[in-house]
Amino acid sequence: MTTLNTEPDAPVPVGIEANKVRGGPPRSEVLRKDKWWIQPLAIFTGLFAFIVYATWAALRNGHFYAGNVGRDYLSPFYSPCLTNSCTNNGYAWSDWSWWRLSPAIPILIFPLSFRLSCYYYRKSYYRSFWLSPPSCAVPDAGSTKAGGPRSKYSGETKFPLILQNIHRYTWYFAVIFAGILTFDAIAAFRFPNGIGMGLGTLIFVVNACLIWAYTLGCHSCRHLCGGGLRKFSASPSRHFVWKNFVSKLNEHHQLFAWLSLFWIAFADFYTWLVSTGAIHDPRFF
Amino acid sequence: MSDTPTQTSTGDTNSQKKVTLKIWRGDAGGGQFVDYTLDYLDGEVVLDVVHRVQSEQAPDLGVRWNCKAGKCGSCSSEINGKPSLMCMTRMSTLDIEKPITVSPMRTFPIIKDLVTDVSFNFEVAKKIPALRPKPREKDGTYRMAQIDIARGQEFRKCIECFLCQNVCHVIRDHEDNKAHFAGPRFLMRIAELEMHPLDTLDRRHYAFDVMGVGYCNITKCCTEVCPEHIHITDNAIIPLKERVVDARFDPVAWLGRTIMRKPKPMSSEEVAKVTPAARQNQT
Amino acid sequence: MDTIETHYFDVLIIGAGGAGLRAAVEANAMGAKTAIVCKSLLGKAHTVMAEGGVAAALGNVWPEDNWKVHFRDTMRGGKMLNNWRMAQLHAQEAPDRVMELEDWGALFDRTSDGRILQRDFGGHRYARLAHVGDRTGLELLRTLQHRSVDQSVEVFMECKIFRLLQDDNGNVNGALGLWRENGKFVAFGAKSIVICSGGIGKIWKITSNSWESTADGQALALWTGADLIDMEFVQFHPTGMVWPPSARGILVTEGVRGDGGILKNKNQERFMFNYIPPFYAKETADTIEEGDQWYDNKKDFRRPPELLPRDEVARAINAEIKAGRGSPHGGVYLDICSRRSPEYIQRRLPSMYHQFKELADVDITKEPMEIGPTCHYVMGGIRVDAETTATSVPGLFAAGEAAGGMHGSNRLGGNSLSDLLVFGKRAGEYAVRYATDHSSDSKVSMSLINDHIKTALAPFERENGISPYELHHELQDTMQSLAGIIRTESELAEATEKLPVLKEKLQKVAVEGNRQFNPGWHMALDLESMLDIAACNVISALERKESRGGHTRNDYPQSDPDHFGKVNMVTNMGNDGAIGLRQEPLPEMPDELKVLFEEGK
Ligand SMILES: Cc1cc2nc3c(=O)[nH]c(=O)nc-3n(C[C@H](O)[C@H](O)[C@H](O)COP(=O)(O)OP(=O)(O)OC[C@H]3O[C@@H](n4cnc5c(N)ncnc54)[C@H](O)[C@@H]3O)c2cc1C
Ligand code: SF4
Ligand code: SF4
Ligand code: FES
Numbered sequence A: 001m002t003t004l005n006t007e008p009d010a011p012v013p014v015g016i017e018a019n020k021v022r023g024g025p026p027r028s029e030v031l032r033k034d035k036w037w038i039q040p041l042a043i044f045t046g047l048f049a050f051i052v053y054a055t056w057a058a059l060r061n062g063h064f065y066a067g068n069v070g071r072d073y074l075s076p077f078y079s080p081c082l083t084n085s086c087t088n089n090g091y092a093w094s095d096w097s098w099w100r101l102s103p104a105i106p107i108l109i110f111p112l113s114f115r116l117s118c119y120y121y122r123k124s125y126y127r128s129f130w131l132s133p134p135s136c137a138v139p140d141a142g143s144t145k146a147g148g149p150r151s152k153y154s155g156e157t158k159f160p161l162i163l164q165n166i167h168r169y170t171w172y173f174a175v176i177f178a179g180i181l182t183f184d185a186i187a188a189f190r191f192p193n194g195i196g197m198g199l200g201t202l203i204f205v206v207n208a209c210l211i212w213a214y215t216l217g218c219h220s221c222r223h224l225c226g227g228g229l230r231k232f233s234a235s236p237s238r239h240f241v242w243k244n245f246v247s248k249l250n251e252h253h254q255l256f257a258w259l260s261l262f263w264i265a266f267a268d269f270y271t272w273l274v275s276t277g278a279i280h281d282p283r284f285f
Numbered sequence B: 001m002s003d004t005p006t007q008t009s010t011g012d013t014n015s016q017k018k019v020t021l022k023i024w025r026g027d028a029g030g031g032q033f034v035d036y037t038l039d040y041l042d043g044e045v046v047l048d049v050v051h052r053v054q055s056e057q058a059p060d061l062g063v064r065w066n067c068k069a070g071k072c073g074s075c076s077s078e079i080n081g082k083p084s085l086m087c088m089t090r091m092s093t094l095d096i097e098k099p100i101t102v103s104p105m106r107t108f109p110i111i112k113d114l115v116t117d118v119s120f121n122f123e124v125a126k127k128i129p130a131l132r133p134k135p136r137e138k139d140g141t142y143r144m145a146q147i148d149i150a151r152g153q154e155f156r157k158c159i160e161c162f163l164c165q166n167v168c169h170v171i172r173d174h175e176d177n178k179a180h181f182a183g184p185r186f187l188m189r190i191a192e193l194e195m196h197p198l199d200t201l202d203r204r205h206y207a208f209d210v211m212g213v214g215y216c217n218i219t220k221c222c223t224e225v226c227p228e229h230i231h232i233t234d235n236a237i238i239p240l241k242e243r244v245v246d247a248r249f250d251p252v253a254w255l256g257r258t259i260m261r262k263p264k265p266m267s268s269e270e271v272a273k274v275t276p277a278a279r280q281n282q283t
Numbered sequence C: 001m002d003t004i005e006t007h008y009f010d011v012l013i014i015g016a017g018g019a020g021l022r023a024a025v026e027a028n029a030m031g032a033k034t035a036i037v038c039k040s041l042l043g044k045a046h047t048v049m050a051e052g053g054v055a056a057a058l059g060n061v062w063p064e065d066n067w068k069v070h071f072r073d074t075m076r077g078g079k080m081l082n083n084w085r086m087a088q089l090h091a092q093e094a095p096d097r098v099m100e101l102e103d104w105g106a107l108f109d110r111t112s113d114g115r116i117l118q119r120d121f122g123g124h125r126y127a128r129l130a131h132v133g134d135r136t137g138l139e140l141l142r143t144l145q146h147r148s149v150d151q152s153v154e155v156f157m158e159c160k161i162f163r164l165l166q167d168d169n170g171n172v173n174g175a176l177g178l179w180r181e182n183g184k185f186v187a188f189g190a191k192s193i194v195i196c197s198g199g200i201g202k203i204w205k206i207t208s209n210s211w212e213s214t215a216d217g218q219a220l221a222l223w224t225g226a227d228l229i230d231m232e233f234v235q236f237h238p239t240g241m242v243w244p245p246s247a248r249g250i251l252v253t254e255g256v257r258g259d260g261g262i263l264k265n266k267n268q269e270r271f272m273f274n275y276i277p278p279f280y281a282k283e284t285a286d287t288i289e290e291g292d293q294w295y296d297n298k299k300d301f302r303r304p305p306e307l308l309p310r311d312e313v314a315r316a317i318n319a320e321i322k323a324g325r326g327s328p329h330g331g332v333y334l335d336i337c338s339r340r341s342p343e344y345i346q347r348r349l350p351s352m353y354h355q356f357k358e359l360a361d362v363d364i365t366k367e368p369m370e371i372g373p374t375c376h377y378v379m380g381g382i383r384v385d386a387e388t389t390a391t392s393v394p395g396l397f398a399a400g401e402a403a404g405g406m407h408g409s410n411r412l413g414g415n416s417l418s419d420l421l422v423f424g425k426r427a428g429e430y431a432v433r434y435a436t437d438h439s440s441d442s443k444v445s446m447s448l449i450n451d452h453i454k455t456a457l458a459p460f461e462r463e464n465g466i467s468p469y470e471l472h473h474e475l476q477d478t479m480q481s482l483a484g485i486i487r488t489e490s491e492l493a494e495a496t497e498k499l500p501v502l503k504e505k506l507q508k509v510a511v512e513g514n515r516q517f518n519p520g521w522h523m524a525l526d527l528e529s530m531l532d533i534a535a536c537n538v539i540s541a542l543e544r545k546e547s548r549g550g551h552t553r554n555d556y557p558q559s560d561p562d563h564f565g566k567v568n569m570v571t572n573m574g575n576d577g578a579i580g581l582r583q584e585p586l587p588e589m590p591d592e593l594k595v596l597f598e599e600g601k
């Protein structure tokens, strides 16, 4: 009779239909009056646009390197340079001449798995693609139908989503990739007649910075660099890094996720433009 | 909406601005929105208006509140569909030209009107393995550095309004998950204990197996509604997920523990034994 | 009705605030079958609202501090009317009570060497308040809540106790409650009962108290024949919000002044310097320069008058407003923005920042706050034995704000939370001892219960009666205007005539709707308690012809050390239901403690 004695293990109906279980306003009715659908829609559009672009860019398998016009610009979609197609300055990483598909495919698996398992991107695609939930206080898609295919929800407890837990391994690779892109940014200063700088160089430098800002703001990184400690006072330097550096970046992780995503596509696009000769890369010095 | 019952405060009908509240009235057996139209006074919060409805038009309107200052977490409800504290939602932030809906929290069974049965939360609280501190210093004190408790202090701002529990789709939209998902407020409590500088228990497996941290898909609605602006997801749940990874998903961490002969993470069964829920079941 | 839900316990605790939870933790640890009943949900009690801190002479910031200094401060703050033994036990035991909270998970702010940090508060000679930002009460309550949950103490939430039951010998042996949720009744049999039901603030109109503070515990004790003590002493906190109207009365923590906030009138004058009473002149700065230096150098300078005890500050503010020097909404200004950096304010006073921002749309880092006195705390309460917290009724104990004596005529900030811990623990302990020694069977009489239930349900039978809300407003208006912060003979006399009229009206109160979660009905029941306790307050106030602490008489502005300074007002209820009053001499303090108050010490 006390309000405390509910039985947590008592069988409960699956799915929350109408007012059967709890009473109150009908569950299918969304009471929010603001335009709650704008955000998921915008994120959907943004991510979808990127997917479309990335597919094109990855399958293009050409004009990803601007060496043909005297610029050491290598598209981030194709970095590191696996084939010998970017050798005019002699820095191909390997010679995969046996590889018949676009070299972007084996490369992109790494950043893709990193971003797919990123806590921020998980939030955004769970919300805007999987509609679980589309927005706060808006029912999960399909949840108001008892017995329906989506009336049950297991989150990240089962295969395949339980794999999200290996995010930190994708991060280890992401650090390597951030290093490679940094190398590319430095390489972009190389001009046939020595050191120089073009608009593309600037784009690649910004690209590397954004990638680092995104990669180092990662939640797994935050955990590994010090967040996992119980007692900060025993490791002051790790606390310093955690507090003043990684946590600061982490606060803006969403921002850097988008900026870096956009910029990678932009850097690729710019490389394509320059390499095809569609535009001329202005040189600053 | 022609069948919506309506009540209007009698008395002067001068140029005073009016506002209409659509309040859910009903109990477990059913209910409906009822419109109440009354004067709008400057500086009021939603709870004030609800109270005026209560004293002027509907004396038996059920509503919980205590402090009227956002400190006790009693007046949780959904205002225009958004989980909010009634005492901290100023009328001036709402569009008073349109009716304002005030409805009970959806995740918990309704008792009456705006009052819901939140006992789920008190049941979950019994599954928390409490702090097990290490011994005190020789001088009889505990020494803790401010930097070591700052994280816990953020979580302890929680006023237990249960708005995060209410908004979390894991249980809001899937009643059956209540049996194995603790909800953000209590995952945060586990995180707090796991970050406590004096604690000696290890609740990582327990967090996954019993508290169900894996059900959270970090969509952050809990953080969005928290009136204390606690970063529930970023600072508590995700760090907890990462700790769980250390204990059960990371082969390198496992290898490290094995080589360094570090103690194994505590099993959920072992930890479950020290919870009040387990002790209650024994007796 | 012949059957009623019934539960039996060794110890029943009424109230889940700091005092009730601490009592429960103790009783449970001693092996007694313990239960708590509370009117709202677990964890919502008034204690969560306490802000500033909990006073305990830990000596972490000032090694000079010890229980004797704390004891002296407490007695002086209470204008020597405190029960000296309670004040002594309180000062001696508070440090241990605070430290043991850390075993259960409390995270107080720390000193640089990792101990509990302490802050300054009015009336305390040294920085003494252990705190967590400005949400200390929440920390304390949550810690005790977690502890009691861990111990599996049984909790009955949203259940109002409205009658105590006694056996033929007058021993308390049970209580009758009402589930707010469904309006059903429930009986508790218990060998001993502890009242920890908090304050009485809802009797006044402008108050920092929540709906729960309706004097239930005091009334329950009164009705069973227990003595109440010092009921005239009600603390009006100097700084409550005055605008917007809906936020009127909500507390602004004393921490604002402790951290550098100052009081100004509409002419921007720092008026507190004009109100330093001789009693405190020696330890209070008399120039602005000296006051300002104190914040950084507490050794060589005296504290600014903004940090005088609450009664002094409240009276000064009241006088300024009456003299027409108030702010637009009828308060005065509390200014911290011109004195501290925005970062400092946000770090030290986060919930004040939050509260003003969200409720009044005022940014306290940029603008001064408007504040005025608000009813806050009752020093008086159920008369208890200092060691055991036993009331004058066998089997009945009381602790926390519901009990009287500890704070004399005025409570120092931070002394309540420590009071809850010290006497909550004692109450739990001695209630268990009583329950063990008195193995009387706790059968509860059904016919009596049925009578009580009938009375409680009466308002449903009446038609076209008075609304309980209206009657409550009438009571609040009466008390605010006739027995508020400044009192006079004629007004108090008027109140003594008015209250019986209101009590008559209570018999005509009608409620609508059904018994399910019906706030109107609950209010009707709360009014029973409030009306009787308001009467105790007014009668005692009329009798005390002097000004002292929380009791200010316009017609007797001075304190009277020769007579009233030596007596307590004791009220109780006769068999006829009339409230009687007698003066009783204060218990005599032993010489070794008297020494502490001699000149120069
Ligand atoms: C805004 C504010 C700030 C404060 N700041 C401080 C501070 O900084 N430092 C300090 O020391 N003190 C402070 N105080 C004072 C202090 O918080 C209170 O005096 C103290 O919390 C009272 O605790 P309590 O345990 O006696 O009762 P409460 O915490 O008031 O609890 C009362 C309990 O009794 C229950 N109850 C009441 N009637 C019944 C009934 N009929 N049946 C069943 N249950 C019942 C209630 O549900 C509740 O659980 C402050 C007070 C306020 C209002
Ligand atoms: S972030 Fe996780 S816990 Fe929070 S609301 Fe979303 S699913 Fe629930
Ligand atoms: S974490 Fe925030 S939203 Fe959740 S119960 Fe606590 S205060 Fe409320
Ligand atoms: S959390 Fe986003 S990259 Fe790891």
Ligand code: FES
Binding pocket: B064, B065, B066, B067, B068, B069, B070, B071, B072, B073, B074, B075, B076, B085, B086, B087, B088
């Ligand atoms: S009434 Fe306490 S939070 Fe709203």
